[in-house]
Amino acid sequence: MGNDSRKTAGNDRDETIDFGYERVARADKKRRVAAVFDSVAERYDLMNDLMSLGIHRAWKHFTLELAAVRPGEKILDLAGGTGDLTAGFARRIGADGCITLSDINTSMLRRGRDRLLDRGIAGNVDFVLANAEQLPFADDSFDCITIGFGLRNVTDKQAALDEMARVTRPGGRTIVLEFSKPQLPGLPALYDIYSFSVLPWLGRVVADDEASYRYLAESIRMQPDQEALAEMMRSAGFARCDYHNLSGGIVAVHRGYKP
Amino acid sequence: MTTRWTLPTAAYGALEIALNRYIGSDERALARCAELSGRSLQIDCSDLDLTLVFVATVHGMQVMAGAESPADVRLTGQSRDFARVFFAGEEGLSGSALRIEGDVGIAQQFARLFTAIDFDLGDWLDARLGPVPARFIGLGLRGAGAFARRAAATLPEDLAEYLREETRDVIGSREHAAFAARVNRLRADSEHLRTRIRRLAAHWQAPR
Numbered sequence: 078m079g080n081d082s083r084k085t086a087g088n089d090r091d092e093t094i095d096f097g098y099e100r101v102a103r104a105d106k107k108r109r110v111a112a113v114f115d116s117v118a119e120r121y122d123l124m125n126d127l128m129s130l131g132i133h134r135a136w137k138h139f140t141l142e143l144a145a146v147r148p149g150e151k152i153l154d155l156a157g158g159t160g161d162l163t164a165g166f167a168r169r170i171g172a173d174g175c176i177t178l179s180d181i182n183t184s185m186l187r188r189g190r191d192r193l194l195d196r197g198i199a200g201n202v203d204f205v206l207a208n209a210e211q212l213p214f215a216d217d218s219f220d221c222i223t224i225g226f227g228l229r230n231v232t233d234k235q236a237a238l239d240e241m242a243r244v245t246r247p248g249g250r251t252i253v254l255e256f257s258k259p260q261l262p263g264l265p266a267l268y269d270i271y272s273f274s275v276l277p278w279l280g281r282v283v284a285d286d287e288a289s290y291r292y293l294a295e296s297i298r299m300q301p302d303q304e305a306l307a308e309m310m311r312s313a314g315f316a317r318c319d320y321h322n323l324s325g326g327i328v329a330v331h332r333g334y335k336p
Numbered sequence: 337m338t339t340r341w342t343l344p345t346a347a348y349g350a351l352e353i354a355l356n357r358y359i360g361s362d363e364r365a366l367a368r369c370a371e372l373s374g375r376s377l378q379i380d381c382s383d384l385d386l387t388l389v390f391v392a393t394v395h396g397m398q399v400m401a402g403a404e405s406p407a408d409v410r411l412t413g414q415s416r417d418f419a420r421v422f423f424a425g426e427e428g429l430s431g432s433a434l435r436i437e438g439d440v441g442i443a444q445q446f447a448r449l450f451t452a453i454d455f456d457l458g459d460w461l462d463a464r465l466g467p468v469p470a471r472f473i474g475l476g477l478r479g480a481g482a483f484a485r486r487a488a489a490t491l492p493e494d495l496a497e498y499l500r501e502e503t504r505d506v507i508g509s510r511e512h513a514a515f516a517a518r519v520n521r522l523r524a525d526s527e528h529l530r531t532r533i534r535r536l537a538a539h540w541q542a543p544r
Contacts, residue, residue, distance in 0.1 A: 139346075139349065142356075145360065146395070147395050150395070319398070321345045321348065334398070
């Protein structure tokens with residue numbers, strides 16, 4: 078339980094791919110991830126608050142501030158789910174800017190759209206159902222791209238980063254908010270207990286879906302660590318890549334600029 | 337081997353966010369930042385053993401612990417020298433104690449950018465809270481600021497008055513002058529008395 082499997086994780090371009098701790102056929106991962114998010118979409122926000130004790134809001138706020146978007150900019154929020162980042166960006170870019178909320182999962186995108194409309198956020202927001210590995214946008218389309226807690230669910234992470242680099246404008250930035258490897262002494266052990274005991278229990282009690290939340294914990298352990306992800310961003314063509322550890326490295330915000 | 341001091345990664349982010357908030361609130365600063373886009377400045381604080389790299393972009397400043405490639409200009413000095421040049425604006429870059437390696441022109445552009453940042457609290461609050469709450473909060477903060485400035489200005493006078501009038505640990509100049517005059521008179525009288533005693537003693541000891 079709780080083994081850090083990052084170093085043994087297979088390459089994203091192998092015939093099989095990780096789905097949590099399992100190895101599954103590449104086509105299967107997309108289907109099974111879709112099933113997870115179809116299952117959790119209804120209670121996604123509630124579970125986020127319960128699982129992170131509300132701290133996910135601070136992580137997202139930090140990401141929004143770090144993006145330093147300006148009025149009139151064009152933003153892409155990939156795997157944007159229920160639209161937390163989109164809502165923050167929509168206010169910052171104003172009526173002259175445009176943000177595209179994109180997700181591969183119909184249930185999540187629909188929930189995000191409804192939630193934004195309920196909050197009165199409209200006019201400068203577009204919604205696009207898209208696979209992050211094959212983005213339906215022209216080269217150099219966006220000033221800023223974010224992907225918040227979405228990259229670990231992508232089948233081919235490097236392909237997704239390559240696509241992000243392609244559609245980012247020269248001088249623009251891509252920001253990856255994702256679970257990472259805890260850096261504080263003693264934290265990994267506590268984090269393991271929490272991830273593999275509390276999270277599945279919360280999933281069972283609140284969302285009636287223990288398996289999806291077990292997948293969440295496992296997929297976090299299979300996510301590349303801070304340096305590995307920074308290297309993947311460099312391979313995608315980003316320059317001046319840096320990252321900021323939050324909550325002792327439980328989460329990291331990576332950023333790269335397109336030269 | 338020396339170990340350089342490194343801030344937690346989130347601290348660089350916090351510094352960058354604060355800096356970009358100021359830059360974003362001032363159109364001229366943002367324009368200057370855009371002009372410098374792609375240029376970098378490395379700061380080495382020798383007393384703190386700390387390195388900061390600032391990279392200008394069209395939308396703000398990126399702050400890092402180190403850069404992949406050498407910065408366009410590198411400044412080395414003590415933290416107080418950096419504060420004088422970049423934040424207080426007390427002295428120019430060329431006359432400062434900072435050691436400059438690289439493009440001086442770029443260093444001067446960065447220095448101008450940092451010293452010219454003009455943060456308008458009212459505009460910032462207005463954009464976030466709306467005009468009415470922003471006005472009240474702004475008035476409150478300005479009032480608190482004015483009180484703090486007044487308190488800072490009158491503190492030495494109040495302290496002197498307390499020591500002079502309440503505790504009597506120090507005295508005023510007029511009181512001091514009168515006291516000093518009394519001391520001088522006492523000294524003069526003592527001198528006269530000593531002289532008279534000496535003359536009387538000489539008179540009684542003289543052979544008759």
